[in-house]
Amino acid sequence: MQEDTIYEELGVPRVVNAAGTKTRIGGSLIRPEAVEAMSRAAESFVRLSDLQVRAGELISEVTGAEAGYVGSGAAACMTLAAAAAIAGDDLGTMARLPETEGIPNEIVMPRTHRNGYDHAFRAAGAKIVDVGNNDNYLGTGSNSTEPWEIADAITEDTVAVGYMEKAFSMPPLEEVVEIAHDHDVPVIVDAAAEVPPRENLSAFVDAGADVVVFSGGKAIRGPQTTGILAGKREYVRSAALQHLDMHVAESVWEPPTELFDKASLAGVPRQGIGRPLKVGKEELVGLIAALEAFVEEDQDELDAEWDARLDIVEEGLDGIPGVTTRREPGGKLMVAPEVHVEIDPGAAGTDAVELVGSLRTENPRIFVGSDDLSDGAFTINPMCLTDEEAAYVTERVRTALE
Structure with a gap:
């Protein structure tokens, strides 16, 4: 060896x-193509928001989602997704996170989907509401979570339904999406380790999920500190507003219109809840190269x-x-x-x-x-x-x- x-x-x-x-x-071994791309990225500068646009275009292409974004790992993307669900385009709410007193902040999750990684939701200020039980492990014939239990738990304080994707996850994602959308709330899917197969990059979007999170540093073999957020444009927009470096004078702030429209905002947001989760230019370029190679594998x-x-x-x-x-x-x-x-x-x-x-x-x-x-x-x-x-x-x- x-x-x-x-x-x-x-x-x-x-x-x-x-x-x-x-x-x-250490995750996985970064693909040689990604290592070379990262080395070249280290040789010069770029506006990170422009690079995020390019990464988002590729993510959108391979997932079928309206938009895409890169965070510093799948857990970071889960935090950004929760923050987007809570704050939307409200700059005041963004500035207060993770403080959520008086603000809808509940994420409904089947009890059997709970795991240590859902701390990423709570880090944004979300409160997780458990539904269902563990009857299937007792052999009673009951399902661990019935669809009506998810519907019953959704209130005016609900901002999303959380779903951990595994081969054994129940209820089926399509049923959960239908219930959530009937109540006008999004579904956030944790699919961090669910590729390969390559088809899973688009499977959860096709099933109707509003936000899907993948790891960039597992089978995709990009930088370990990258994660993929793919989903509806409104949630990607909010995630970007809460993630990008906002230390900028408003008079010269011209963000990429592909991410958000400056004219629709009251001003430059404060540094958001996602600011500690930054992704460097090298990691962004490495993820782009790795994802391109992965889909051709x-x-x-x-x-x-x-x-x-x-x-x-x-x-x-x-x-x-x-x-x-x-x-x-x-x-x-x-x-x-x-x-x-x-x-x-x-x-x-x-x-x-x-x-x-x-x-x-x-x-x-x-x-x-x-x-x-x-x-x-x-x-x-x-x-x-x-x-x-x-x-x-x-x-x-x-x-x-x-």
Whole structure:
């Protein structure tokens, strides 16, 4: 494997990533085209609002949305979406966020869609209203959230309905959109990790979502600090007004008309809730290059590459006492297939927690998927591995068990 990375030079252990596109270990590897574009972007200056217009044109083209925008990650785009839903074009409300006393600020969400990332909504001043329950996990035959429960929760204080997109998310997005639109509120979809397939870039817009958020630093392989906001022009406009640097004299302020019309505003907005979430010129150019490359990528070829890499893993772990493996298809929590590795402590002499923990202390550190540790298992994901790294991870697991 590569041994002369920048991390060795800095005295920091690098990571062999068998966990997938996880932010805590660097997301994914930026595409070479994006790295080259970022390097060139660093050589000169540009008005960021002009560059956002160009990025927005590409996002609109590939998603089918009315408009697009780039934030500093998917969570940042969720904050911008919530801020847009709350403030609209009201400069006074923008200036007060996240203070929302006396201002409609509720985002209705099915309880089973709640997760740690919805803190991004609350950061903008939104209050999340839970609906539904967890009956489906109890086996009662009930749905976790019924459509009427979403409708019943929408009041004059509701600014949006939040929806976390996964293969198992219920109710169906189309039903949620119909209910929300019947009550004149938008639907914000968190689809951060839902590409590939490439078709998902437009699927949620086609289903009627008003704002959809994707990560730019996962499978798209743009800069890790980029996220995509695609949706109705009114929400992109509000997001831009609350995100761009507004330290400017009104007498010479001529913003791009593609983003917003200066004449329709009372003046220059204050620095908005999104100002700490800025995106640099290098990241913007890198995201543009990565997104262009992503939509041209041969997904069938990539699927075959992932499956061949998992063959290396399964063959390498075959025959180890106390180890059972199975191939899990993509489409649930991860877009790529994975090898699910179950450890029988009695036969293996160790358990999954001890094994996974020990791998992380090695140099280089090895990260495998840890979501199934409570069930005595872990996963190996091929998305961020080379074939050589897949063999290395397998050998280290085998060594630890033998």
